[in-house]
Amino acid sequence: MSQPFLRIMQVCTGDRGGGAEGSAWNLFQGYRARGHRSWLAVGRKQTADPDVLAIPNRPNPWSRGCNHLGRRLKPVSSKAPGIETLRKALAAAAAPRKWIDAHRGSEDFRFPGTYRLLSLPPARPSVLHCHNLHGGFFDLRALPWLSRQLPVVLDARDMWLVTGHCAHFFECQRWTIGCGQCPDLGIYPSIQRDGTARNWARKRDIYARSRLYVAAPSRWVIDCVRSSMLHALECRVIPNGIDLRVFDPRGREAARAELGLPSDAPIILFSSNRTRSNPFKDYATLEEAVSRLGLASNARQLHFVCLGEAGETKAVGRSFFHFVGFERDPQRVAQYCRAADVYVHAAKAETFGKSITEALACGTPVVATAVGGIPEQIKGLHGALGSANPWNNEGPDAATGVLVPKGDAQGIARAVELLLRDDDLRKRLGDNAAKDAAQRFSLDRQIDDYLSWYREILSGFGRTGSSD
Numbered sequence: 001m002s003q004p005f006l007r008i009m010q011v012c013t014g015d016r017g018g019g020a021e022g023s024a025w026n027l028f029q030g031y032r033a034r035g036h037r038s039w040l041a042v043g044r045k046q047t048a049d050p051d052v053l054a055i056p057n058r059p060n061p062w063s064r065g066c067n068h069l070g071r072r073l074k075p076v077s078s079k080a081p082g083i084e085t086l087r088k089a090l091a092a093a094a095a096p097r098k099w100i101d102a103h104r105g106s107e108d109f110r111f112p113g114t115y116r117l118l119s120l121p122p123a124r125p126s127v128l129h130c131h132n133l134h135g136g137f138f139d140l141r142a143l144p145w146l147s148r149q150l151p152v153v154l155d156a157r158d159m160w161l162v163t164g165h166c167a168h169f170f171e172c173q174r175w176t177i178g179c180g181q182c183p184d185l186g187i188y189p190s191i192q193r194d195g196t197a198r199n200w201a202r203k204r205d206i207y208a209r210s211r212l213y214v215a216a217p218s219r220w221v222i223d224c225v226r227s228s229m230l231h232a233l234e235c236r237v238i239p240n241g242i243d244l245r246v247f248d249p250r251g252r253e254a255a256r257a258e259l260g261l262p263s264d265a266p267i268i269l270f271s272s273n274r275t276r277s278n279p280f281k282d283y284a285t286l287e288e289a290v291s292r293l294g295l296a297s298n299a300r301q302l303h304f305v306c307l308g309e310a311g312e313t314k315a316v317g318r319s320f321f322h323f324v325g326f327e328r329d330p331q332r333v334a335q336y337c338r339a340a341d342v343y344v345h346a347a348k349a350e351t352f353g354k355s356i357t358e359a360l361a362c363g364t365p366v367v368a369t370a371v372g373g374i375p376e377q378i379k380g381l382h383g384a385l386g387s388a389n390p391w392n393n394e395g396p397d398a399a400t401g402v403l404v405p406k407g408d409a410q411g412i413a414r415a416v417e418l419l420l421r422d423d424d425l426r427k428r429l430g431d432n433a434a435k436d437a438a439q440r441f442s443l444d445r446q447i448d449d450y451l452s453w454y455r456e457i458l459s460g461f462g463r464t465g466s467s468d
Contacts, residue, residue: 007127153212292410
């Protein structure tokens with residue numbers, strides 16, 4: 001018997017971008033291709049797709065007037081005394097409650113369009129799947145009402161849902177006890193004053209009145225959720241998937257030729273938006289590791305490609321650093337992955353590294369720091385660093401890369417050197433990586449898992465339950 005078609009509404013910050021936006025878009029298109037009614041409700045619509053629905057948070061005429069005048073004054077704000085002060089006053093006058101909240105360190109939930117979500121599509125959705133809800137477009141206080149109208153799945157793609165403001169808590173554990181005394185208010189999304197205890201308590205109270213299902217790309221995230229104030233009816237690990245029709249292990253030489261990269265030199269790749277300034281990545285450690293390789297007396301000339309931030313090409317010892325701007329075309333990203341001998345991913349915090357999966361699917365072994373959900377993505381090569389550790393426990397017939405401690409430049413250098421020196425080992429790990437990614441991280445598998453779970457949820461909606 002064929003399965004009935006579903007009416008699925010996803011909610012996300014926008015319909016164009018990487019990370020959560022890209023994943024939501026892929027699912028949105030995948031559901032529609034399978035004949036389901038699929039809509040994507042967004043805070044900022046950038047495409048003309050009729051099934052992408054802008055959440056109506058348009059300011060009132062007074063606010064629009066104040067904002068318009070403030071924009072008109074901006075070009076002369078540095079030329080006349082008091083103009084910048086006037087612009088700030090206009091911004092406060094445009095939305096006085098938001099201004100007060102910001103100065104108290106309160107997170108902004110004042111987005112009334114959220115309460116019109118279910119009336120936006122031509123038919124009432126049967127399930128609501130929410131991706132990142134920070135970014136200035138969604139009223140979290142609507143969750144109790146929404147979750148009683150239909151099943152609501154929260155996709156925990158970062159840690160904002162369980163903290164007093166930040167998307168990642170790094171080493172801080174205050175999110176487990178109520179936040180307050182925040183060690184870093186500047187972590188995205190930043191706040192002006194320490195209202196983290198109040199924000200944390202407000203989220204706790206919202207969740208307590210809601211009936212929520214939580215998905216996450218890694219068990220590490222689910223374990224964090226289970227230790228938090230976010231008590232879900234059910235939690236499920238569904239790793240992010242990628243399109244294997246785009247990311248596959250074909251043609252390294254052709255990829256290098258297309259990208260203008262040398263055909264005979266070792267190439268190391270790293271991909272991250274805002275490569276050098278991204279607070280969640282560890283570019284300093286990465287540069288030190290590559291510099292160690294390039295300065296070694298017996299090292300070959302290396303080419304290190306940083307995908308995600310434009311800049312100059314510079315030489316460090318025998319290494320050349322190429323800074324390539326953010327690339328939106330998945331086909332082009334796949335070519336960079338194929339061109340590389342090794343993909344290196346140094347992170348300070350990571351729930352699930354999409355670029356890691358893309359490299360694996362292209363048959364490129366990965367060296368990465370063992371933080372967050374990364375150890376669930378990579379099968380580490382046993383003995384790669386010369387000593388036992390809890391991550392690298394696979395033999396060469398199953399390993400897909402090497403895991404190193406956070407901030408360990410020497411460990412990264414040693415792991416990369418091992419793979420560059422041993423062509424047979426590098427090829428074996430690359431073959432393993434492509435096979436493993438095809439089995440565990442395909443977009444089709446992610447779509448199947450979500451559709452199956454939606455049906456399970458709908459069959460028992462209204463009754464509580466729990467699951468791993």
